[in-house]
Amino acid sequence: MFAARWSWIVPLAGAALVFAGVLASTPPGFGAIGDLVFIAPRGPGGDAAAYALGAAASLALVVLIALGVACGVLDLLLRKLPRH
Numbered sequence: 001m002f003a004a005r006w007s008w009i010v011p012l013a014g015a016a017l018v019f020a021g022v023l024a025s026t027p028p029g030f031g032a033i034g035d036l037v038f039i040a041p042r043g044p045g046g047d048a049a050a051y052a053l054g055a056a057a058s059l060a061l062v063v064l065i066a067l068g069v070a071c072g073v074l075d076l077l078l079r080k081l082p083r084h
Contacts, residue, residue, distance in 0.1 A: 007075040011067035015060040022056035 023030050032049035035041050041049060 004075050004078075007071040008068075010071050011064050014067045015064035018063045019056045019060040022059055023052060026052040026055065028052045 023032065026032070026048075028035065028045070028049045029052070032052045035046070035049045036053060040046070
């Protein structure tokens with residue numbers, strides 16, 4: 001499974017795009033990464049940063065799994081087709 005290079009690049013790229021898109025559209029933005037990794041924010045700012053990263057990570061994981069299954073099945077079907 002995942003013999004072709006595209007079959008594992010597509011899910012990773014899709015998950016990265018979803019992660020970046022969610023962070024770009026959520027108010028703390030990409031600053032949430034730095035806030036939670038290097039600083040221990042408290043209060044509403046910390047809650048917003050944790051929510052943004054949690055939402056981005058969970059949606060990216062769903063996309064990674066869905067695209068991984070779809071690309072794996074497509075790769076398997078393409079390898080099973082008779083070649084002329």
